[in-house]
Amino acid sequence: MAENVVFHFDIDGEDFSSAGGASVTVKKKLRQLGIDSEQIRRVAIAMYEGEINMVIHASGGTADVIVSDHEITIVLADHGPGIPDVSLAMQEGYSTARDHIRSLGFGAGMGLPNMKKYTDSMKIETELGRGTTITMTVNIT
């Protein structure tokens, strides 16, 4: 690939039932680009978890996916409340989700750990009251 391929999405924070739609689209696009299916799965799961987090914890945001010849970069940015203690949030099982979120099938406290597990790098920039930007990469082999 000579030039990077870029996808941009606005993630609607009001609409839980359509959350995850951007990840489904990215999965299809990466398949069209001929990316290895294992790498597609890792990108899709990490992005999906991040997309859901933006909807349930931060009232939406934006998602950008950049495909270069050696890696796929996912940037998820929101203007939500921020994460007070990132190392705590990264622990498996830690969640601030209320009962109504749990009844929707989320709030196990596994999303951020999953995002870390499935990507080759993950960086969280967050500021209380301003928002959170998560940048993840998956190497293309």
Added chain:
Amino acid sequence: MKIAQLKELLDAELLTHDESLLDHEVYNACCSDMMSDVLAFVKDQGVLLTGLVNAQVIRTASMMDMVCVVFVRNKMPTEEMIRLAEECDIVVMKAHYRAYEACGKLYTSGLVARGKNS
């Protein structure tokens, strides 16, 4: 195990239309109502059994390249969910069994946690 055999074991009702997908082999299953728990374990999991009913169940299955979703306790997915599943070639069924019983039936019939190559 073929999805067709799984359907029979669970006495399940097929809700998607493409019957040719019932010929798919599945090697492993997963049962949870928490989607991030499902997303935590990637190992050829072909089937998701769940009592949760919303569109995220289908998207989660699709992220994991799963080929079949079974709603237990006769929970009925919406038309929209069935349409989403059909777009991703995922078979959707509902079964009257509770999750525990449904898993037990599949497990004792040989659908145990192992990969394609073991």
